[in-house]
Amino acid sequence: MNAELPALWSALATxxxxxxxxxxxxxxxxxxxxxxxxxxxxxLALHAVSxxxxxxxxxxxxxxxxxxxxxxxxxxxxxxxxxxxxxxPVLRPALAIVLPLLFVMMLWLAxxxxxxxxxxxxxxxxxxxxxxxxxxxxxGAVLIAVGLGGVVLARLTRRGAAWFAALxxxxxxxxxxxxxxALALVFETLMLVAGAVWAQDAWGRYWAWDxxxxxxxxxxxMLVVALHVRSTxxxxxxxxxxxxxxxxxxxxxxxxxxxxxxxxxxxxxI
Amino acid sequence: xxxxxxxxxxPAWGEAVARLGSTRLALALIGLLALGAVAASRDAGxxxxxxxxPLALLALNLACAVATxxxxxxxxxxxxxxxxxxxxxxxxxxxxxxxxxxxxxxxxGEEFAGALNQxxxxxxxGDAIEGVAFTQLGFTVHYQPxxxxxxxxxxxAWRDARGTLREAEVGDDTPLRLAGYRFYTTPNKGFAxxxxxxxxxxxxxxxxxxxxxxxxxxxxSQQQEWTPPGASQALTTRLELEAQLVDLERPWVLRAPVxxxxxxxxxxxxxxxxxxxSHAFAEGTLHYVGLRMWMGYSVFYDWTLPWLLAAAVxxxxxxxxxxxxxxxxxxxxxxVAAEAA
Numbered sequence: 001m002n003a004e005l006p007a008l009w010s011a012l013a014t015x016x017x018x019x020x021x022x023x024x025x026x027x028x029x030x031x032x033x034x035x036x037x038x039x040x041x042x043x044l045a046l047h048a049v050s051x052x053x054x055x056x057x058x059x060x061x062x063x064x065x066x067x068x069x070x071x072x073x074x075x076x077x078x079x080x081x082x083x084x085x086x087x088x089p090v091l092r093p094a095l096a097i098v099l100p101l102l103f104v105m106m107l108w109l110a111x112x113x114x115x116x117x118x119x120x121x122x123x124x125x126x127x128x129x130x131x132x133x134x135x136x137x138x139x140g141a142v143l144i145a146v147g148l149g150g151v152v153l154a155r156l157t158r159r160g161a162a163w164f165a166a167l168x169x170x171x172x173x174x175x176x177x178x179x180x181x182a183l184a185l186v187f188e189t190l191m192l193v194a195g196a197v198w199a200q201d202a203w204g205r206y207w208a209w210d211x212x213x214x215x216x217x218x219x220x221x222m223l224v225v226a227l228h229v230r231s232t233x234x235x236x237x238x239x240x241x242x243x244x245x246x247x248x249x250x251x252x253x254x255x256x257x258x259x260x261x262x263x264x265x266x267x268x269x270i
Numbered sequence: 271x272x273x274x275x276x277x278x279x280x281p282a283w284g285e286a287v288a289r290l291g292s293t294r295l296a297l298a299l300i301g302l303l304a305l306g307a308v309a310a311s312r313d314a315g316x317x318x319x320x321x322x323x324p325l326a327l328l329a330l331n332l333a334c335a336v337a338t339x340x341x342x343x344x345x346x347x348x349x350x351x352x353x354x355x356x357x358x359x360x361x362x363x364x365x366x367x368x369x370x371x372x373x374x375x376x377x378x379g380e381e382f383a384g385a386l387n388q389x390x391x392x393x394x395x396g397d398a399i400e401g402v403a404f405t406q407l408g409f410t411v412h413y414q415p416x417x418x419x420x421x422x423x424x425x426x427a428w429r430d431a432r433g434t435l436r437e438a439e440v441g442d443d444t445p446l447r448l449a450g451y452r453f454y455t456t457p458n459k460g461f462a463x464x465x466x467x468x469x470x471x472x473x474x475x476x477x478x479x480x481x482x483x484x485x486x487x488x489x490x491s492q493q494q495e496w497t498p499p500g501a502s503q504a505l506t507t508r509l510e511l512e513a514q515l516v517d518l519e520r521p522w523v524l525r526a527p528v529x530x531x532x533x534x535x536x537x538x539x540x541x542x543x544x545x546x547x548s549h550a551f552a553e554g555t556l557h558y559v560g561l562r563m564w565m566g567y568s569v570f571y572d573w574t575l576p577w578l579l580a581a582a583v584x585x586x587x588x589x590x591x592x593x594x595x596x597x598x599x600x601x602x603x604x605x606v607a608a609e610a611a
Contacts, residue, residue: 118414118416118418120419121419121420121421121422121441121442121443122442122443125443168603172602172603175602175603176602176603179593179597179602182593182597183593186586186589186593189582189585189586189589190583192582193579193582193583193586196579196582197579200452200570200575201443201444201445201452201454202442202443204445204452204454204456204568205371205570206572206575206578209307209310209311209317210311211311214307214308214310214311217307218304218307218308221300221303221307224300225297225300228293228296228297229297232293233293
């Protein structure tokens with residue numbers, strides 16, 4: 001029996017358990033960090049089995065259908081967050097902010113048709129893996145900034161201030177979020193470059209303002225604006241947090257919204 | 271007081287340059303560029319100008335910022351990033367002035383000699399493509415079940431600068447590169463009946479092909495109307511495949527030859543021709559040689575591509591180096607006074 005779907009459902013259940021534990025822990029002021037992290041790592045391992053089984057069965061990476069795109073991004077976003085939270089424990093309470101976003105993606109994933117898509121001949125290149133991989137790091141870095149920004153915004157309320165009281169001050173969280181946004185800019189720039197190199201030979205042009213290219217460029221501009229505003233004007237942390245969220249919204253629409261409004265080449269229909 | 275001192279110490283032009291290089295102006299221009307990008311994606315009106323204007327102003331803004339902001343001189347990696355961005359903009363502009371995009375169709379055995387069906391180019395693109403020549407020897411296109419196109423393999427021959435005959439296989443994301451031009455196969459391809467037409471009034475016979483509609487995209491309408499050289503009446507030619515070529519259940523390969531016949535309507539009569547057969551029409555005799563294939567190619571030229579890539583990669587690496595150095599010098603939790611949440 002193929003392990004793909006059972007492993008995926010087990011992973012989603014484990015993520016849900018980890019998320020519930022994180023919410024309860026943040027709300028009660030006693031976050032069982034180690035258990036949350038262990039459960040997330042277990043979920044990631046199960047999810048990796050699911051993605052690997054599908055990869056083995058179909059012979060290509062998870063980047064064609066919306067099912068594959070959502071599944072691989074849930075995995076990569078969580079993996080990047082867990083990796084960062086392992087190195088920076090201060091990020092762990094921000095799971096209470098980030099996991100609801102990921103649960104929306106998981107619910108969306110559960111509703112997708114898991115059947116295989118058609119691999120266009122121009123997708124059989126290592127450049128595509130580089131392009132996709134860089135994009136995942138970019139989105140993961142923005143998600144971490146959003147988690148930190150979410151903590152800053154949550155602290156504007158009395159309940160949020162109580163939940164996240166143990167974390168460093170807003171200025172410090174803002175500084176950390178700024179660093180992840182900076183990392184995101186480097187990786188988005190590289191993602192766009194790798195994508196342009198791939199597009200040149202895949203479609204005979206390196207840039208054509210197709211909807212996905214346009215939205216990715218708008219996201220890049222928004223990221224540039226957020227970083228300039230942060231470094232030049234030193235706004236209050238809630239303003240920086242709002243800018244990080246704006247970047248994430250644009251990036252989310254680029255990654256997951258554009259395929260709904262276009263049949264341009266990026267969707268794979270060539 | 272501070273403003274007055276600036277006026278006294280800074281020449282008026284220096285102040286103007288500083289204003290032109292301000293971050294506020296940069297942010298406003300980035301907003302304009304975003305609007306230009308949206309216009310370009312919708313192919314709206316003068317999209318080129320809507321992109322070029324904010325980009326040119328941003329380049330000016332950046333040049334002024336580099337000239338006046340001490341932070342650039344103090345941070346070489348940041349300076350390298352912004353200069354690389356300037357290079358990207360300059361190269362993209364140079365590329366737009368000299369690029370060429372076009373399409374062409376070639377039958378098997380036919381030589382490309384510089385003539386394009388469609389052509390779009392920058393004002394400074396020369397006529398170098400007219401010196402480019404290659405011959406399409408043949409091609410195959412693989413399909414997966416459900417009419418899903420897979421690999422295209424086209425065989426190409428050309429003579430290099432020394433006159434040596436060269437052959438290569440191209441297709442999909444592997445273009446033929448000649449004199450800086452990249453020729454890509456496209457999904458647009460089909461059958462090409464080859465004829466010899468001998469006009470009733472004499473003259474030399476003319477050999478050529480007629481490109482039927484794209485296959486299998488227009489599987490159900492394999493019909494083409496064309497007029498023989500020197501004739502006044504059009505011939506309507508329909509390709510009748512005698513075997514099932516397209517298989518929706520199993521993989522299949524598009525290649526010539528295939529079992530078929532041609533039905534030709536003219537002079538209120540229908541004639542069916544098979545390879546090697548002829549028919550005398552009122553204005554001449556049509557000899558059907560056989561069925562070949564045609565392939566549609568797209569051609570692209572932009573000499574800036576490797577330089578653009580180098581500048582863009584340099585920009586990303588310089589940006590990474592800048593942030594790495596900056597963040598290593600200043601720990602995220604230090605230098606900022608802790609505050610109550």
